[in-house]
Amino acid sequence: MATLEIRDLHVSVEADNATKEILKGVDLIVKQGETHAIMGPNGSGKSTLAYSLAGHPKYTITSGTVTLDGEDVLAMTVDERARAGLFLAMQYPVEVPGVSVSNFLRTSATAVRGEAPKLRTWVKEVKETMADLQMDPAFAERNVNEGFSGGEKKRHEILQLELLKPKVAILDETDSGLDVDALRVVSEGVNRVRETGEVGTLLITHYTRILRYIKPDFVHVFANGRIAESGGAELADKLENEGYEAYVKGGASA
C-alpha cells in the first residue's frame, strides 16, 4: 500500500532579498485510500506544502524528509515525482499556448504510464471521463488552459487526475472560485478516483463547503506553517462554527 510520509518538513522562500521560513516542521502520513483535508487560514502555508511536495523550484527545503513508499521524493525532479505517483491539482493552472489539451493529455499519460496508451481505448477513456465531468468534447482541441474559465480549469485538472491515476493526489484549493454546480461535478470526479481505493488524497481547502461532497477521513488544521490540530471529520464542523481564530492567535503567540 502506497504511503506518503512527511517528516519535520521545513521550507523557505526567497522574497525581497530575504529568506522567509514558511513551513516550520510538518509531519503527516497519507496512505492509499485515505482522504486528508488540510484546512487553514490564508497565509498559513497550505499551498506551500502542496507546491513543495510537487517540487516547485521557488521553494527551498531546508530540512525534513518526504518519502513515497520509502523512496526519497525530495531527491526527485518534478517529472520524476509525477511518474512516481504524485499529482498536484493546481489552484491556478498555467496557460500553455499552442499545446492542445488532447496532445497534452496523451503526452502526460504516456510519460506517467511509461508507454503510449493504445489509441482506441485512450480516445474512449478520455471521451467518457470528459463526459463524466460535463466537458464539451470540443474542449480537447483547445490550447491548455488558454481562455479557460475558472470552472473549466478545475475540471481540466480533475480530468488529469482521473486519467493519470496517481498514488497520492494533492488538491490545492480545487474548490476555490467554483459555483455550486461546478463544485458538485468536480467533487464527483474526485470521488470516482477515491472510490477505487487506490489513491491517497490530500485535500487543501480554505472552506468547509467542499467537505460536504468529499468526506475526509482526517482533518488537519494548518496554522503558522505546521499542523496545529488533527482530528476526524467532526473537526471540520468545529471550524465551520468557530473559524480559524483560535489557531491564528495560538500561532501568533507560539
Place this chain on the structure above:
Amino acid sequence: MAEAQNIPAGSTTTGSIAVAAESTVATRMSAPPSFDVADFPVPHGREEEWRFTPLERLRGLHDGTAVATGGAVKVVVEAPEGVTIETVGRDDARLGRAGTPVDRVAAQAYSSFEQASVITVAKEAVLAEPIRIAVHGEGGVAYAHQVIELGAFAEAVVVIDHTGDAVVAGNVDYVLGDGAKLTVVSVQDWDDTAVHAAQHNALIGRDATFKSIVVTFGGDLVRLHPRVSYAGTGGEAELFGLYFTDKGQHQEHRLFVDHNTPHCKSNAVYKGALQGDGAHAVWIGDVLIQAKAEGTDTYEMNRNLVLTDGARVDSVPNLEIETGEIVGAGHASATGRFDDEQLFYLMSRGIPAEDARRLVVRGFFAELVQHIGLPDVEARLLDKIEAELKASV
C-alpha cells in the same frame, strides 16, 4: 499596437506608428535605392539599416572585398510542364523590375552577377507540381540574380532550398501578372558557416495573390529583405516567416510592404525561437501606407520565444500611415521566455523537461506552419524543428 511582454535581458522591442505627410521609411536609409554599388557608401555599422548586423561576419560582401570565385553554388531546377527556364545576360530587360536594391550588399550583388536565371510560368498555366530550386553552396563567394514571373492568372508554388556552405548575395524578383497566384517557400538550411544576404522583391499585379514563407534555420549570418509592392489594385500579400536561431547565429529579416496602390492587403506573421549563447535574431517590419493607398488593410506580427539565456532579439515594427481612408492597419511584437511556470506545469504531469520544451516549441510554431498549406513542406519543417531542439545546448 505594439506590445511587449517578458522581454529577456538584452533584447529590444520597439515599435512605432507614425502618421506623416512624408515617408521616413525611405529617408532613414543612408542612401536611396540604386542598382549601382557605387551609390552606397561602405557601411560602418551605425547606420539605421546596419546597426544590428555584425559587419565583420559579412565576409566582405559589404565593402567590395568579397570577389566571386565561380562555382560557389550549384543550382538545380526541377519544373513541371508549362514553365520556361532561361539563363540570361546582365542586359536582359526582364531583370530588376520588381524592386531596386536598398542597401550596399544588394547593390553589390546586382553590380556583380554575371548571369541571371529567369523562370517564367505562362499566362493561365496552373502548375500541378511545385517548381523546386535547389541551391547548394560548394564554398566560395557568389552573386546571383533570379527572376520568377507568372503571367496573368497563372498559379504556381516555388520551393527554394539553400544548403551547404557559401558566401552569397543576391536579388530575387517575383513578378505577378494580374490575377496570378504565387506561393514561394524559401528555406535557408545552410551549414552553420554560410553567409547569405538577399533582397526578395515582389511586384504584385492587379488582384494577384503572393504568399511567401521564409524559413531560416542555418547560416552563420543570414540577412534577408522580403519586400512587397503592388502594380494594381486588389493585390494581396501574405508574408510568413519562421526562424530557429541557434548558438552564435545571426538571422535577420527586414520586411517592407509598400502600400503604393489602393485596395490592397498585406499580412505578415514571423515567429522565431532562439537558443544558445550569442543567438541573435533581428526582425524589422516596415509598412508604408502611401497617401494614395486608400482602402489598405494591413497587419504585421512578430513573436519570439527565447528558450535559453544568452540569446538576443531585436524586433522593430514600424507602421507609417499617410492616409486615414483605410480598412485596417496594425502591428504587434512580443518576445517571451519559455516560462518556468509552463515548464513546471508540464513536468508536474510527468513530462520530462526536454519533451516539455519540444511540446511548447511545436505548439508555438504549429499555427504558423498550418498556414503554409503544403503538407510535405509542413511535415519537413516540423521534423526540422524537432531536430533543432534535439541539437539544443
